[in-house]
Amino acid sequence: MQLHPKREEDSDFKTLHLEERPKAPNRAPAKLVGVLSLLLLGAGVGTAGTYLYQQKPIESDSATILAPSKPLASLPPASTGASAPNWIADIVKQVGPSVVRIDSSRTVENPAADLFNNNPFFGRFFGPNMPQMPDKEIQRGTGSGFITTSDGRILTNAHVVDGADRVTVTLKDGRTFEGKVLGTDSVTDVAVVKIEATNLPTVKTGDSEALQPGEAAIAIGNPLGLDNTVTAGIISATGRTSGQIGVPDKRVDFIQTDAAINPGNSGGPLLNARGEVIGMNTAIIQGAQGLGFAIPIQTAQRIAEQLARSGKVEHAYLGVQMVTLSPDVKQEINSNPNSGLSVREDRGVLVVRVMPNSPAEKAGLRAGDVIGKVDGQSVSDGNILQQTVEKAQVGQTLRFEVSRNGQTINLNVKAGTFPNQQSAPQNRMPLNR
Structure with missing residues (x-):
C-alpha cells in the first residue's frame, strides 16, 4: 500500500500521451498519486477498491489490495532440513526463477482532452498557437506472476492485466516474452497468462486449506519496480472474509500475512517454509502495519483451470x-x-x-x-x-x-x-x- 504521495519515477504505473515521446526519467515532471483507503496492488491496468467501514458491511452474494512485516524467526521449521541461516535463501534460489515480472499497457480515452481542446478560455489564452491535447493516452503498469506449467502458463491477478492491449513477461534470467491473457475473473481477481516457451521452471503448490496462524511465510515479487524482492514473515490469520477486508463484491476467504508486500507485488507467490506456493499476494490496507492479504492457492488454481479451458468462470x-x-x-x-x-x-x-x-x-x-x-x-x-x-x-x-x-x-x-x-x-x- 502506498501511504504517501510519491514521484512518478518511484511508482509502478505511468501514463504517456500518444504521439508524445517519453522523456528521460530525470526530467519527468513530479506527479502526486492520490491515497486510497484500500488499495488493490499490482499495477497493470488495474486499480484498487476504496472501502472503509465503521460497522459490519452489508454482504452480497453477487459478490481488491499489501505492509511492513515483523522479522521472521531465524530458525527454520525442522521439516525443512535446511541450515538455520540459509533456509530462506535456499527457498528463494529454488523458487525465484519461477517468479516473473508482468508489464502491461492499454490505450484509453484521455478525459481531459475534450475539456482542454474545446474550452473557450484556453482558446483565448493561447490564441492561434493553442496546443492540442491528444484524445488518447497509454497507461502502463507492472505486477508479478508465477509459472505453473513448463510450457508457459502463468498465474497473476486480474487487475494486473485487465483490459491490457499488450502484456510482456520477463523471467528472472532476463528473457522476455509476449504474453497472451487466457482469461480474467474479477470476482476472485485471478487471471491466467500464457507465453510460448518450453522447459520453464515451475512452482510447487502447497495446501492452503491446512494453514495455521504462526507458520512461516515468504513473498517474492517486483514491488515498486524492484525486481526479485524477497520478504518474510508469518501467516497472521486465515479465512479473512471479503466483508471483513471491505470488498464484499469478492468471493475469496483471504490469507492474512505480515510479510511485507507493496504495489507491484500483486500476483506474486506467497510461500510456506517448504518453498510451496500457498497463496497469491493481492491486497493491503491503508495505514496498517503487517496487514497483507493473499488468495489461497487452492482457490486460485480452481479458477485458473476454468479460465485456461474456456476463458471465463461461471459463478x-x-x-x-x-x-x-x-x-x-x-x-x-x-x-x-x-x-x-x-x-x-x-x-x-x-x-x-x-x-x-x-x-x-x-x-x-x-x-x-x-x-x-x-x-x-x-x-x-x-x-x-x-x-x-x-x-x-x-x-x-x-x-x-x-x-x-x-x-x-x-x-x-x-x-x-x-x-x-x-x-x-x-x-x-x-x-x-
Whole structure:
C-alpha cells in the first residue's frame, strides 16, 4: 500500500500521451498519486477498491489490495532440513526463477482532452498557437506472476492485466516474452497468462486449506519496480472474509500475512517454509502495519483451470443483498423508520434487498426474509451463505428455509450465472511506475 504521495519515477504505473515521446526519467515532471483507503496492488491496468467501514458491511452474494512485516524467526521449521541461516535463501534460489515480472499497457480515452481542446478560455489564452491535447493516452503498469506449467502458463491477478492491449513477461534470467491473457475473473481477481516457451521452471503448490496462524511465510515479487524482492514473515490469520477486508463484491476467504508486500507485488507467490506456493499476494490496507492479504492457492488454481479451458468462470448467483443478524443489528433496523423492515429474529441472515429478475426473486425470496438453513444446514452468517453459494454449480437448486413474519417457509432457488463485471471498478486507482 502506498501511504504517501510519491514521484512518478518511484511508482509502478505511468501514463504517456500518444504521439508524445517519453522523456528521460530525470526530467519527468513530479506527479502526486492520490491515497486510497484500500488499495488493490499490482499495477497493470488495474486499480484498487476504496472501502472503509465503521460497522459490519452489508454482504452480497453477487459478490481488491499489501505492509511492513515483523522479522521472521531465524530458525527454520525442522521439516525443512535446511541450515538455520540459509533456509530462506535456499527457498528463494529454488523458487525465484519461477517468479516473473508482468508489464502491461492499454490505450484509453484521455478525459481531459475534450475539456482542454474545446474550452473557450484556453482558446483565448493561447490564441492561434493553442496546443492540442491528444484524445488518447497509454497507461502502463507492472505486477508479478508465477509459472505453473513448463510450457508457459502463468498465474497473476486480474487487475494486473485487465483490459491490457499488450502484456510482456520477463523471467528472472532476463528473457522476455509476449504474453497472451487466457482469461480474467474479477470476482476472485485471478487471471491466467500464457507465453510460448518450453522447459520453464515451475512452482510447487502447497495446501492452503491446512494453514495455521504462526507458520512461516515468504513473498517474492517486483514491488515498486524492484525486481526479485524477497520478504518474510508469518501467516497472521486465515479465512479473512471479503466483508471483513471491505470488498464484499469478492468471493475469496483471504490469507492474512505480515510479510511485507507493496504495489507491484500483486500476483506474486506467497510461500510456506517448504518453498510451496500457498497463496497469491493481492491486497493491503491503508495505514496498517503487517496487514497483507493473499488468495489461497487452492482457490486460485480452481479458477485458473476454468479460465485456461474456456476463458471465463461461471459463478453461481442468487441476487440478494444480506446482513448477518444479531440483537444489536435487529434493534438498529427496527428503530430506523427508513429501513422499511421489521425483524423478529436475533440470528440468521436477513435479506435486505432482492435484485429484480434475479433467481432469488423468481423463487419468491423477499426483503425482510431471514434465512435460517440452506440444504438443511444452519446458516447464521452472511459469509457462510456466500461461501455456500460460491461452491454451488450454476443451475443447481438450493433449498432455503426462511422465516417470514414469524412463519417458516421453504423455497427452492435455482442458482443463476453471476452477471459480468469489469475487473477494475471505477473506484480503483492505477498504480504508477
